[in-house]
Amino acid sequence: MYLVSSPEVIEILGVSRQRIQQMVKDHILPPIYVFNKRSDHKIFIFDKDTVMKFLNKESKKDVQWHEPLESPLMSIPELSEEIGCQASWIYTATRNEKIVPDLIVGKVCLYNKKKVQEVWDHRKDKRDRKDVVYRDSTNVLIEMIKTLHAEGLNDVEIAKRTNSHQPLIHKLRNEIGLESVVSRGRKKTKE
Numbered sequence: 001m002y003l004v005s006s007p008e009v010i011e012i013l014g015v016s017r018q019r020i021q022q023m024v025k026d027h028i029l030p031p032i033y034v035f036n037k038r039s040d041h042k043i044f045i046f047d048k049d050t051v052m053k054f055l056n057k058e059s060k061k062d063v064q065w066h067e068p069l070e071s072p073l074m075s076i077p078e079l080s081e082e083i084g085c086q087a088s089w090i091y092t093a094t095r096n097e098k099i100v101p102d103l104i105v106g107k108v109c110l111y112n113k114k115k116v117q118e119v120w121d122h123r124k125d126k127r128d129r130k131d132v133v134y135r136d137s138t139n140v141l142i143e144m145i146k147t148l149h150a151e152g153l154n155d156v157e158i159a160k161r162t163n164s165h166q167p168l169i170h171k172l173r174n175e176i177g178l179e180s181v182v183s184r185g186r187k188k189t190k191e
Helices: 006-013 017-025 048-055 076-084 087-095 113-128 136-150 155-162 166-175
Strands: 003-005 033-035 043-047 103-105 108-112
Touching (some): 003 006, 003 048, 006 017, 043 048, 076 108, 136 166
Antiparallel strands (some): 033 043
């Protein structure tokens, strides 16, 4: 069985995403799997042979509806909700090859929850450790972050004041357990 995702079906059949969703809803085009079930943006995976039958009026009549199969795999939005991590972390971990998808259909990556959970927990355990030893220069920067954070400066402002990069300030601030300072809107300029 060769699997295809909704974008591939759009190309094959020349229909819109909404039309595919309607065909599934009306029990016309049966997906093999449905991921992200609780969302309005469901991810459908289809058998390519079944999809190809819709190119011919006669063979289209042979397609029988069947309920989607259950899968132990999960999509990125499902994992994010289930594990409590950000979807962007999963994308980054995949790009950095810390997590390998168990199945890729088109551009849709599907993962085993247990494997992703292990990587997330390991990362979280490292972040939660209190025995982290920093270099002297990093300890000086951490003290500056604490002082400037107490003054109400956000990560960008602290980075400018310390001649550092904002991602480093963000990382260290999180590691020492300080909440983010969020600025609301742009500063008003004098007229």
